[in-house]
Amino acid sequence: MTDYRDHYDVAVIGAGPAGTAAALRAAELGASVVVLEAERVGGTCVNTGCVPTRVLAKTARLIRETRNADVYGVEVAAPTIDWATTVARVRQRVDRVRSIKREAERFAEAGIHLIHEGRARFADDSTLVLDSGRRITASSILICVGGHSRRLPIPGAELATVPEHVLDLPSLPRRVAVIGAGNTGAQLVTVFSSFGSEVTVLDLAPRVLMPSDPSVSEAVASAFVAQRIDVRTGIDGVDSLARASDGGITLTWREAGAARSSEFDAVIMATGWPADVEDLGLEKAGVEVVRSAIPADAYFRTAVPHIFAVGDANGRDMLVQAAQFEGEAAAENAVLGANRRTPHHLLPAGGFTDPDYAGVGLTEPEARERDITCVVATVQFSAVDRAVIDDRETGFLKLIADPRRELILGAHAVGENAIEVIQSVTTAMAAGVDVSTLANVRFAYPTYSAVIGMAARALLRQAPPA
Ligand SMILES: Cc1cc2nc3c(=O)[nH]c(=O)nc-3n(C[C@H](O)[C@H](O)[C@H](O)COP(=O)(O)OP(=O)(O)OC[C@H]3O[C@@H](n4cnc5c(N)ncnc54)[C@H](O)[C@@H]3O)c2cc1C
Ligand SMILES: NC(=O)c1ccc[n+]([C@@H]2O[C@H](COP(=O)([O-])OP(=O)(O)OC[C@H]3O[C@@H](n4cnc5c(N)ncnc54)[C@H](O)[C@@H]3O)[C@@H](O)[C@H]2O)c1
16 A cells, blocks of 8 residues: 655646656656646546547548548448447547556656545645545645636537547537637547538637648638638637527527527537636635636746646646646756756647648747748648659648748648658757758658758748848
8 A cells, every 4th residue: 555645845736748747757856756636647638638639630531531542443432430439449549548658657666656536726835635635745836737628608608519528429410610720629620521520610810720820820721611611710709509409509609790600510619728727726825827827937936936837737838748848847946946947949739630730939920020031931742742642732841040041940831741740840940950951951752851851942042131
């Protein structure tokens, strides 16, 4: 039986990517560490986020490829989705990924106590109380609680499905509305459209994937329209959901000053990701919440210096790769009293729509705001042999560099393997590779990453700014 203590050097609330990385690093530095997890270890990413979404994206890819197989002389019957099997496959892959991550075993091997006794809440700035009643005190507390989806505060919101519960839909919906065209919503749009559902996507923002480079938003939205997805961006607001007489859901929204409504079998609300702070008792610890997240400084310290907010909880870069390096840095700052920061400008990210998209670094508007003379080159996938060979000509890579072409400031891609292409550019950026070195790298033939060399050479060909 585990011999739990009353006091630890470090208490970590949440065993997602942030909490796991933080706890392992703190233990490596010699701290006594406890991890308090209310649900399954692994957090959003593996249980309800990235991993299930990626399995759905693979399923979507399979059905699209099967539909086109006859072009290659492969004769197959028109494919359809067996929803129960699709859901079972997602769950099976999630379990398999969980089995290789082995968080609980790694904690045990590192001497970390993992306590599963419900949710943790602050009683004061050094004391946490679990649902079971157990009290834990710690010299440093790392809040790694992640977030949860947001239901709009409108009548009938309870009829909507939030992204974490998409797999609980009883059957594949014929008509789907996705509210919110961020990373989560856009990917679900592609999944359901590929599965054969009629999809409408609505967003208050003027374009899909609003934080991405505008060229990415434009390309993904054009592809959606070509796939007969009803794209409604820049709407004035969503008003209500109501049960329709046929058992469906009537969604009412305002657009261009007029009220509109339509019926759907499922309405998915992918409208944001507030931190999971509602019942955390933060006020008892003197920690504030601003715009649904816990403000933290560059070293992840909250206003209370021995309490840190890490990963999705601080609302900064809600990505696994950010959560992990923030967790490690925060652990070092907590245990060693260090001031370690993290390289947030080098965070590649993307999603599996049709076509895929990805980006790293500054968008073109951000780069131009800093220096209007920055140089930009875009190479279309239709000029890349491998993309033509594979019939994947839709897409591009955009590279942005400083006027002297010494630094790559950003890279944005749409198309097949966009994320892998962007990852290679990220490696070059992390290594401080200048554009002429990148232009001279040899790329294997025929590859998608060859587009990187082409874009680098295109950047060099541009006239220097006057
Ligand atoms: C649909 C979807 C797809 C995504 N796809 C990607 C992707 O492809 N790539 C990517 O980089 N990111 C993706 N993300 C984002 C990614 O999942 C998050 O950025 C990441 O999981 C954040 O890690 P975290 O440790 O901060 O929080 P979480 O992973 O959310 O973990 C928080 C943990 O804290 C626990 N907890 C919360 N409150 C308490 C409490 N009071 N007491 C005890 N335990 C508590 C929770 O149970 C949970 O296990 C996706 C997100 C979603 C929703
Ligand atoms: N592949 C990935 O890397 C990945 C995947 C999913 C999520 N994430 C991350 O998780 C976080 C949450 O992502 P998300 O997509 O769930 O949320 P988000 O906040 O990024 O996007 C929510 C979208 O909903 C829209 N919206 C909000 N209120 C609305 C309303 N009333 N009516 C219509 N539209 C409305 C917003 O304009 C926005 O476009 C983000 O930081 C994201 O980067 C990453």
